[in-house]
Amino acid sequence: MQPINTARLTIREFIFADADAFISFMTDPESTKFLTFTDEQTTREGAKRLIEFTIASYGSEQPMLAFAVEEKNSKRFVGFCGLNPHDDEAVEVMYAVMPAARGQGYGTEIAIAISHHALNDLGYHRVVAPIAPENKYSQIVVRKAGFEDCGVVRQANFPELVRQFVLQKERINDAD
Numbered sequence: 001m002q003p004i005n006t007a008r009l010t011i012r013e014f015i016f017a018d019a020d021a022f023i024s025f026m027t028d029p030e031s032t033k034f035l036t037f038t039d040e041q042t043t044r045e046g047a048k049r050l051i052e053f054t055i056a057s058y059g060s061e062q063p064m065l066a067f068a069v070e071e072k073n074s075k076r077f078v079g080f081c082g083l084n085p086h087d088d089e090a091v092e093v094m095y096a097v098m099p100a101a102r103g104q105g106y107g108t109e110i111a112i113a114i115s116h117h118a119l120n121d122l123g124y125h126r127v128v129a130p131i132a133p134e135n136k137y138s139q140i141v142v143r144k145a146g147f148e149d150c151g152v153v154r155q156a157n158f159p160e161l162v163r164q165f166v167l168q169k170e171r172i173n174d175a176d
Contacts, residue, residue: 001063005072006113009106011081014055014068021077022068023047025098034135035096036158065091069110071101078106081114083122090126090166091118095141107138111145119169126169130155130162139163146171 004011014022025031026047040046057064066082078101084092095110115127129142133152143149147165155162 001065001067004067004113004117006109008072009078009109009113010070010072011067011110011113011117012070013058014051014066014080016051016055018068018077019048019051021098022051022080025080025096026050028099031096031099034132034138035094067114069095069097069106076101079110081110083114083118083127086126086128089124090128091122091124093118093127093129102137107141108144111141111147115145115147115167116172119167119172124169127167129165129167130158131165132158132160133163139165142167 001013023044026037026042027044029042032042038046041050054064054066064082065084067080068077069079069081070077077098079095079097081093081095084094086092093111093115095107095114097106097110111129118124118127127147129147130153131138131142142165145167147167148171150164150166152161153164155164
């Protein structure tokens with residue numbers, strides 16, 4: 001994937017230099033409490049294997065759609081994001097911001113950029129964002145990014161009910 005640049009951020013493929021920051025995030029229970037990683041992936045070794053697997057996948061026929069996010073000017077790793085096919089027309093978005101980088105609007109900037117990439121470059125018609133009802137900050141992020149609240153639903157990857165948000169391709173095209 002070619003890097004995606006926003007006003008302040010670059011979304012790009014992971015590199016091995018991202019490993020320490022990624023592992024730090026993944027092993028912080030507060031940072032991962034609303035994400036659907038396995039218990040094993042939130043250990044130091046599991047997170048290391050996950051980033052190594054992700055990097056190795058980029059050269060395959062089915063690369064993982066998981067990306068690092070860095071500040072454009074400082075090159076500091078500030079988070080990561082990804083896309084997971086939901087069905088033929090929709091993709092699920094995921095984003096995470098490092099604790100030290102929160103509160104600066106990066107989550108919204110990431111959500112907009114990766115969602116527009118899915119809709120405009122990858123050919124999806126919808127981006128879905130299933131969010132735990134208690135995760136108020138993430139709900140604010142997707143609302144600011146233009147997603148519509150579709151209510152509470154059961155989602156396969158989540159043990160509990162989630163609040164489903166959707167961004168339709170037509171909605172962003174109408175805004176252009």
